[in-house]
Amino acid sequence: MTDTITMQVSRYRPEQETRPTVQEYEVPLRPDWAVLDGLNHIKDHQDGTLSYRWSCRMGICGSCGMTVNGEPKLTCAAFLTDYEPGPVRVEPLSNFPVIRDLVVEIGDFLRKLPKVLPWIVRDTEKPTSEGEYLQTPEEQDAYKQYSMCINCMLCYSACPVYGLDPHFIGPAVIALAQRYNLDSRDQGAADRLDLLTHPDGVWGCTFVGECTRACPKGVDPAGAIQRYKLTAAMQSIKAFLLPRGSR
C-alpha cells in the first residue's frame, strides 16, 4: 500500500482565470481519511488558497457535497482508500455556477425550497393547552424516509433535467414537499399542489432516477416524485369528475 495518494483538485480563481483548471496535490493516504480530510490537509499544510465548504464531517450538515471522480458525493463520506491507487479527481458539484474553486452558488435551491412550504401547515392551530399533535409509529413511518434529507444538493448535481433546465424545482424540494404532504399532522397538501403540478414541478421529471442513486441519506427523491405524479393525476381526475364539495 502506498502511503500517499494524488488529488486532482479543480481550481477556479475568477480574478485570474476564465475557466477552471486542475491542480495536483499529494496527500497522506490513511485508512480513516475521507476526501474531505485530504482537502483539509491541502488547506492546512500545502495551499491555504483552496476554497471549499464543509462543516460537520459526519454526513449531517450537507455542506461538503462535491464531484469525486465524476460522481456527486459527500466528501466526508467518500474514503480516500476507496479510490486507491488514485488519482482522486475533486470538482465542484455539477449543474451549479462555480463561485470559486469547489464552492458553488446555491441560491437557486434556497429560493425554491420555501416555495413548497416545507413545514407543517395547519388550517387552525389548536391551543397549546390541548397538547401535542399525536402520531402513531405507522403515521410517522409514512414520511420518515423523506425527512432524512439534509439539503446537500447531490440530487440536483446528479439530475440531467435540472442541468438542462434550471427552472425545474428539483428532486430534494419535491421530496421535502412529500415529507409534509404525507405527515398526518399537516393540512397543506392543497397549498403545495399548484407549485408541484406546474410544468416545472413533478411533470418536469423524466425519471432518470439518478437523484435516488446519488442521495447519501436514502431519501429516494425519484420515488417521491413518481408517487406525487400519481397523486396529482388522481387529483386532476377527481377535479374533473366530482363536484367541488366532495374532492
Added chain:
Amino acid sequence: MSGPPVYTEFHPRWYRKRMGTLWWVHRPSYLLFALRELSCVFVAWFVIFLLLLIHAVGTGKRDYERFLDWAANPWVIAVNIITLLFVVLHAVTWFNLAPKAIVVRTRGSRVPSSFVAGTNYLAWAVVSVVLAWLVLRT
C-alpha cells in the same frame, strides 16, 4: 489563464458550465435512460404494424397475403427484431420502476418493491400466454 475573464450579465465571475448535446453518453445510467426514452418510437412502430395487419385482415384474403409478403421482407424483419428488443427494454424498465410510484401499505408496513414489480411481471406473463394461446390455436 487565457485572456481576461468573460463577464456575464449579472454575476460576472461565476463559471457556468453548460451540458453538451451528448451528455447522455457519458454515464451508463444516462445512456439507459436515453434508450428507454427512445423505445417509445419503437412501441409506436409496433402499434402501426398491428393496425396495418388488422386493416389487411379486414380487407380480405389477398390484402392479408400481400401484407404477409411485405412483412417477410428482410428489412421489415430486421426492423421488427430491433423493435422487439426495444419493446422488451421498455417493458422491463417500466416494470422495474413501477414500485417507485406504487406504494402499497398493508397493516402498517409497506409492501416490498419486489412484490409490486413481481405482480407486474406476472400479469405480463399471463397476458402473453393468453394471447399466444389465442393466436397459435388452430
